[in-house]
Amino acid sequence: MSEIFGIPVAVILGQLMLGLVNGSFYALLSLGLAVIFGLMGVVNFAHGAFYTLGAFAALLGLQYFGINYWVALLVAPLAVGAVGVVIERLLLRRLYGLDPLYGLLLTFGLALIVEGSLHQVFGATGQSYPVPESLSGGVNLHFMFLPLYRGWVILASVVVCFGTWFVIERTRLGATLRAATENAPLLQAFGVNVPLLKAATYGGGVALAALAGVLASPVVLVNSHMGTSLVIVVFAVVVIGGMGSILGAIVSGLALGVIEGFTKVIYPEASNLVVFVIMALVLILRPAGLFGRE
Amino acid sequence: MKTRILGIATVAICLGMASPRAARAAGEQVVIGDIDDMSGVYADVMGAGGIEAINMAIADFGGTVLGKKITVLTADHQNKPDIGASKFREWADQNGLTMLLGGSNTGVNIAMAKVAAVKKVPLFNIGPGGASLTNEDCTAYSVHYVYDTVSLANGTATAIVNAGGKSWFYLTADYAFGTQLQAAASKVVETHGGRNLGAVRVPLGAADFSSFLLQAQSSGAQVLGLANAGTDFSNSLKAANEFGITQKMKPAALLAFLTDIHSLGLKTAQGLYLTTAWYWDLNPETRAFGKRFFAKINREPTMDQAGAYSATLTYLKAVKAVGTTDSDKVMAELKKMRINDLFTKDGFIRADGAMIHDMYVMQVKSPQESKYPWDYYKLVKKMSGAEAFGPITGLCPLARK
Numbered sequence: 001m002s003e004i005f006g007i008p009v010a011v012i013l014g015q016l017m018l019g020l021v022n023g024s025f026y027a028l029l030s031l032g033l034a035v036i037f038g039l040m041g042v043v044n045f046a047h048g049a050f051y052t053l054g055a056f057a058a059l060l061g062l063q064y065f066g067i068n069y070w071v072a073l074l075v076a077p078l079a080v081g082a083v084g085v086v087i088e089r090l091l092l093r094r095l096y097g098l099d100p101l102y103g104l105l106l107t108f109g110l111a112l113i114v115e116g117s118l119h120q121v122f123g124a125t126g127q128s129y130p131v132p133e134s135l136s137g138g139v140n141l142h143f144m145f146l147p148l149y150r151g152w153v154i155l156a157s158v159v160v161c162f163g164t165w166f167v168i169e170r171t172r173l174g175a176t177l178r179a180a181t182e183n184a185p186l187l188q189a190f191g192v193n194v195p196l197l198k199a200a201t202y203g204g205g206v207a208l209a210a211l212a213g214v215l216a217s218p219v220v221l222v223n224s225h226m227g228t229s230l231v232i233v234v235f236a237v238v239v240i241g242g243m244g245s246i247l248g249a250i251v252s253g254l255a256l257g258v259i260e261g262f263t264k265v266i267y268p269e270a271s272n273l274v275v276f277v278i279m280a281l282v283l284i285l286r287p288a289g290l291f292g293r294e
Numbered sequence: 295m296k297t298r299i300l301g302i303a304t305v306a307i308c309l310g311m312a313s314p315r316a317a318r319a320a321g322e323q324v325v326i327g328d329i330d331d332m333s334g335v336y337a338d339v340m341g342a343g344g345i346e347a348i349n350m351a352i353a354d355f356g357g358t359v360l361g362k363k364i365t366v367l368t369a370d371h372q373n374k375p376d377i378g379a380s381k382f383r384e385w386a387d388q389n390g391l392t393m394l395l396g397g398s399n400t401g402v403n404i405a406m407a408k409v410a411a412v413k414k415v416p417l418f419n420i421g422p423g424g425a426s427l428t429n430e431d432c433t434a435y436s437v438h439y440v441y442d443t444v445s446l447a448n449g450t451a452t453a454i455v456n457a458g459g460k461s462w463f464y465l466t467a468d469y470a471f472g473t474q475l476q477a478a479a480s481k482v483v484e485t486h487g488g489r490n491l492g493a494v495r496v497p498l499g500a501a502d503f504s505s506f507l508l509q510a511q512s513s514g515a516q517v518l519g520l521a522n523a524g525t526d527f528s529n530s531l532k533a534a535n536e537f538g539i540t541q542k543m544k545p546a547a548l549l550a551f552l553t554d555i556h557s558l559g560l561k562t563a564q565g566l567y568l569t570t571a572w573y574w575d576l577n578p579e580t581r582a583f584g585k586r587f588f589a590k591i592n593r594e595p596t597m598d599q600a601g602a603y604s605a606t607l608t609y610l611k612a613v614k615a616v617g618t619t620d621s622d623k624v625m626a627e628l629k630k631m632r633i634n635d636l637f638t639k640d641g642f643i644r645a646d647g648a649m650i651h652d653m654y655v656m657q658v659k660s661p662q663e664s665k666y667p668w669d670y671y672k673l674v675k676k677m678s679g680a681e682a683f684g685p686i687t688g689l690c691p692l693a694r695k
Contacts (some may be wrong), residue, residue, distance in 0.1 A: 011512060018504050025501075116333075124337035125557040126525065128532070138538060144508060147536045219536070220501075221528050221557055223334060229499050264505035269468055271505075272497040 007265065014144035015261040021150045025212055030237040031161055032208030032251040035168070038244030039181050042092060043100055046107040047116040047234065048227025050206045053202020054082050055222045056118060059129050061155025069132040071217070076214045077207035082208030096198075096202035110282045111231075118224035126223025153215055160211065161250045168246055179203060184255045233272075236279040242292025252290060255290065323363045324502050324619055326352070326606060327385050329378050330397020330405065330421060331541055332370035335499070335524045338553045340397045340421050340598040345643050347599045350396065350586065351606035360617060367391070373398075375405035382406050386413035392619045393418065400424030400471040410435040414621045416628070418605040422473045423523070423549060428648040430672050432690035435625060436647040440552055440601035441571045443471070445682040446548055447478035449569030449655045451675055454517055455486040463515035464493035465506055465530055467522035475548050476521040491515045496522065496530075503530040503615050509538050518543040528554050535562050551596045555658055563670075564660040569682075571653055572597040572637055573671055573692050579636045584668075594668040604637030632654045639681065645693035646686055650679035 004012060036044045057076035061067035067075060073148060087110065095102045131149050138147040168174040179187045180194050188194045213227070220226060237256055241248030256275050263274040270277075282289060308659050320604070328348055330340050333615040345368050352364045367385055371378035378396075385391035387421055394410070396403040396420035410417035411433035418437045425442040436478045451462075462483050466472040472495070480490045491513045494506045507530065510518050518534060520527055534540050547554075547568040555563045574584030583603070595603075612627040613619055631650070633641035641651035656671035664670065688695035 008512075012510070014508050015505055018502070018508070021504070022502050100601075119333060119337070123553075124333075124335055124341070125528070125553045127557055128562065131536070138536075145538045147538075149536070150504075219533070221525060221532065223525060225525070230501055233501070261505050265509065267645050268494050268496060268506065268509075272500065 003035075010143035012262075013141075015265055016258060017141070017144060017146060018150075019258030019261025020154050020254060021257070022260065022281075023254035024154050025230075026217060026234060026237050026257050027161050027250045027253030028157045028212040028215070029209060029234040030241065030253045031164055031246065032205040032212075033234060033238050034241065034244055034246050034249035035164065035208070036202060036205035037238070038246065039168075039177050040198055041100060041103075041181070042107070042202070043104040044107050044202075044205065045104055045231070046087075046111040046114065047206075048113040048231030049207050050080055050084065050227075051213040051216070051230065052118065052211040052224060052227040053083070053114060055129070055226060056122075056213075058214045058217050059208065059222045061125060062129065069214075070198040073211070073214050077210040080210035080213075081203040081207030085199045085203035088202040092197065093195065101105060111227075115224050115228060122224060123226070124223060126221035126226070129217040129222055130211025132217040149218060153219075156215060160208070164208070165246050165250065188221075201292065233275050236275045240275075240279050240282045240289055242289025245289065245291040248289055248291025323365055323390070324359055324393075324610075324613065325365050325367060325381070325385070325389055325391045327367045327369070327389075327391050327394040328397065328602070328607070329369045329371050329381055329394065329402075331373050331399060332368070334373050335526075336373070336398035336421070338593075339524070339596055340602060340658060341562065342503045342594065343595060343599045344395070344397060344420070344602040345588070346590050347587065347595065347603040348606045350590075351603045351610070355607060355610045359613050364382075364610070371397070371399070371402050373402065378402040379405040379409050382415075383413065383415075386415050391415055391612075393624075395420050395422040398399050398598070400427070400474070401469065403427060404431045404470070406669045407431050407433050407436050410568060416609065416621055416625060419610065420601045420605060423471050424473060425478065426470070426643075428646040429687055429689035432646050434619060434692060437605070437643055437649055438647055439605045439649045440597055441549075441569070441653065442648065442683070443475040443478045443691065444684055445571075445653050445677075446475065446569045447482045447680050448678055448684060449653050449675075450480045450546055450548055450567050451519070452486060453567050453655045454544065454546050455483055455488045459517040459546070460488040461515040462488060462492050462517045462519050463491050463510045463513040463543075464519040464521050465503070465510060466493050466495050467526055468495040468497050471523065472521045476519070479519055479521065479546075479548055493519075493521075496526070498530075499526065503533045504629075505531070505630075507534050507537055507539050509635040511537075516544060518545045519548060520545060521548050523549045524551075524554065526537075528558050529688060531558060532562055533564075551598070552594060552668075552670065553596055556593070556668070560659060560661045560664055560670065563658045567655065567657040567674065568658070569653055569655050570597050570671070571651065572600045573654060573656065574600075575671070576654070576673075577668065583636050600637050604633070604635050607635055608633050644683075644686065647692070648683055648692040650683050653677045653682035 029049045033047050036042050054076050058072040061072050135149045135152050138145050179199050184194050237253050241252035369381045382471050393416045396419045397451045402421040403419050403422040412480050416435045418439050423443050425444045428438045464476045465477045496506050547566050550568040574580050584594050611625050616623045629643050638651035643649050655675040657674050686693045
């Protein structure tokens with residue numbers, strides 16, 4: 001097969017595929033962050049912790065209640081989303097109208113508590129979650145061997161991302177949600193229960209993080225640290241996409257996964273830096289992000 | 295003039311008073327410190343279980359030495375060399391520290407070795423792998439107790455090359471430990487007539503290893519050398535299985551702990567070669583220790599936890615033998631004595647600080663072969679200390695070639 005810039009085409013296609021897989025996780029996680037920031041103005045630092053909680057919910061559900069992967073895909077995000085709603089009702093809502101820094105500090109503290117408790121109970125090394133039987137094995141794409149599960153991750157994440165985008169940008173419910181950000185008192189005057197809407201939004205964003213956690217659990221070891229490093233990258237993705245832009249989060253999540261994939265071939269040592277280099281460039285050239293409004 | 299003399303006298307009295315007090319604090323008890331990763335990725339390798347092992351050793355020794363109480367101080371270095379070094383310095387200055395056990399992380403232990411040299415406090419490196427601790431970074435007060443990158447490579451790499459795995463490609467953690475481990479393994483592979491086809495340096499804690507693994511696969515090498523540890527090791531092996539790479543390449547775990555195999559499960563880890571200094575199921579003595587440890591921690595001990603037990607005991611025996619906690623006298627005794635306990639038989643501490651003892655090349659059992667909980671390894675080969683740790687290199691000024 002031919003080469004491009006001295007790299008075999010098969011390798012390029014392979015990395016493109018893997019980049020899309022990783023990008024799917026970035027997109028799903030940054031989507032939740034973007035929803036929470038865009039509609040509530042909260043910088044949710046606990047996003048990585050909710051991702052970890054999602055994975056643990058799946059793992060513990062399997063170990064103690066025999067809940068299989070497919071059920072966990074639905075139940076774990078609902079359970080973690082419910083935790084999110086409780087947190088919003090009890091804590092987060094007291095901080096509306098204050099400097100966004102307070103929300104950031106609160107969620108950061110929550111993340112430390114969640115991760116510390118999981119560490120205390122389950123240790124550091126983590127546990128394996130089996131790949132569901134129907135998705136084990138893989139297909140030979142000629143340029144690479146693609147495990148079926150990774151293909152499923154791309155599919156699931158694309159469906160969920162565009163589903164969320166559609167709900168928020170194209171439906172009446174989405175219009176109401178956006179109206180709540182524009183002018184909450186007016187919307188309330190029309191008889192809409194805005195506090196409930198906000199609680200549901202936070203719960204929904206958190207559920208998206210938990211869903212990403214369940215999707216990731218068969219791929220990596222489920223451990224208390226799994227969300228810590230990831231959340232920093234995801235924040236960079238959201239900044240690049242434009243804080244609060246749903247489409248920006250999805251597109252930049254996928255794109256950065258691919259760029260990171262190529263960096264792993266060209267200069268592997270820099271693969272955990274490249275996202276931040278791009279973030280710096282974007283902040284210099286387009287401070288509002290690629291899809292953000294000035 | 296009078297006031298000046300008075301002033302000097304006051305200062306002198308203060309200084310005079312301060313030093314006997316510090317000396318008294320040090321003299322009244324024996325203080326053993328443990329600085330380790332207590333909350334991060336390596337916390338299960340030694341961590342809280344390591345503290346338990348130290349306390350078990352003190353209890354087994356009788357709780358006192360030379361009629362003095364033995365106390366334990368512990369701290370979390372959070373994998374940051376500056377935290378480890380400053381905690382060590384603080385304990386040496388203010389708490390009368392008489393001996394320190396260094397937990398996981400080569401980088402932190404290199405920083406602490408520098409403090410050991412200045413403060414003249416014996417440092418038992420339990421958790422770190424870097425062989426530089428008994429070479430370029432050696433000190434007169436360092437003991438590298440459990441394993442090092444050279445002995446790991448001599449065990450695992452030799453076994454695999456001899457079994458026909460001649461061409462190697464490495465997945466290397468991009469920091470001191472990973473590069474030292476890769477260098478040691480490459481040397482072993484070459485000496486035994488194998489070839490090193492390349493390596494990819496992976497940032498520590500990478501979220502996904504599949505890209506790196508595809509590169510390893512396209513190298514066409516027979517062996518995938520995993521020069522990483524902890525979660526990185528587990529996640530890379532898990533992905534190698536998922537992508538079908540382990541069907542074409544033989545994975546080599548250049549450092550794997552019992553806890554890693556436990557997390558991965560035998561289905562993923564089966565057939566893997568690895569080298570360990572200790573295993574709970576070697577003989578009745580190790581099994582008895584495993585049973586006692588399990589009752590407290592609910593896990594079988596790792597080689598580092600057994601090593602922490604043994605190192606504590608060895609230090610206390612040396613103190614008892616020389617009748618003092620004076621570091622120079624204790625170090626001289628340590629380098630003279632033979633170590634016989636449940637961790638090793640006839641081990642000894644070489645002039646460069648390396649504790650020379652038997653190492654075991656193991657293969658991970660298949661789920662069918664495993665008969666009871668934590669039954670994970672079968673013995674491939676027992677290596678003598680000389681075979682495992684090799685000759686003195688001459689890089690440490692304390693030990694000539």
